[in-house]
Amino acid sequence: xxxxxxxxxxxxxxxxxxxxxxxxxxxxxxxxxxxxxxxxxxxxxxxxxxxxxxxxxxxxxxxxxxxxxxxxxxxxxxxxxxxxxxxxxxxxxxxxxxxxxxxxxxxxxxxxxxxxxxxxxxxxxxxxxxxxxxxxxxxxxxxxxxxxxxxxxxxxxxxxxxxxxxxxxxxxxxxxxxxxxxxxxxxxxxxxxxxxxxxxxxxxxxxxxxxxxxxxxxxxxxxxx
Numbered sequence: 660x661x662x663x664x665x666x667x668x669x670x671x672x673x674x675x676x677x678x679x680x681x682x683x684x685x686x687x688x689x690x691x692x693x694x695x696x697x698x699x700x701x702x703x704x705x706x707x708x709x710x711x712x713x714x715x716x717x718x719x720x721x722x723x724x725x726x727x728x729x730x731x732x733x734x735x736x737x738x739x740x741x742x743x744x745x746x747x748x749x750x751x752x753x754x755x756x757x758x759x760x761x762x763x764x765x766x767x768x769x770x771x772x773x774x775x776x777x778x779x780x781x782x783x784x785x786x787x788x789x790x791x792x793x794x795x796x797x798x799x800x801x802x803x804x805x806x807x808x809x810x811x812x813x814x815x816x817x818x819x820x821x822x823x824x825x826x827x828x829x830x831x832x833x834x835x836x837x838x839x840x841x842x843x844x845x846x847x848x849x850x851x852x853x854x855x856x857x858x859x860x861x862x863x864x865x866x867x868x869x870x871x872x873x874x875x876x877x878x879x880x881x882x883x884x
Contacts, residue, residue, distance in 0.1 A: 833878035
């Protein structure tokens with residue numbers, strides 16, 4: 660009986676590492692989606708730190724983590740990776756790009772801004788604001804509280820890969836972020852060629868704003884009219 664109790668407690672406690680549970684959210688986006696009117700889905704991934712990719716409780720861990728997502732996310736466990744001392748469970752989800760409202764767990768809101776004149780060309784410009792729904796965050800907090808943890812911005816990272824699927828170059832502006840691994844205080848009106856991509860990583864301040872329900876602007880994207 661004691662062994663059974665210990666095993667059950669172990670399954671609960673190792674679902675997340677008590678104070679070291681890191682969560683990484685990554686969005687894969689395409690520039691053309693930021694100039695549409697309709698809501699569209701885009702692929703995203705959540706990587707959650709767990710005790711081990713080979714633990715006997717791995718299936719229970721998968722079930723508990725998937726329970727945090729709503730049906731709209733179509734969440735699926737797609738792998739588990741171990742790097743050094745860290746094991747990360749990878750969950751593939753659908754995020755939604757929207758202009759006004761969305762009922763997805765992970766969302767990106769676009770907002771069309773006034774046209775920009777640059778180098779004799781006219782650009783249509785949109786701001787890009789990733790968000791996480793409050794309902795999803797409540798479910799995450801419930802799971803974490805059950806495992807004696809709390810949700811903290813310094814354990815959450817947000818990254819985004821922007822793909823240019825336009826016929827021409829696009830222009831990108833962003834501030835206080837990492838671009839392709841390089842820290843940038845100002846990344847202003849930089850061109851991104853057709854079929855090329857940029858990787859963005861955002862700060863702890865940015866993560867804290869997202870977790871508190873704010874919609875910080877990640878970057879601006881402009882395309883020729």
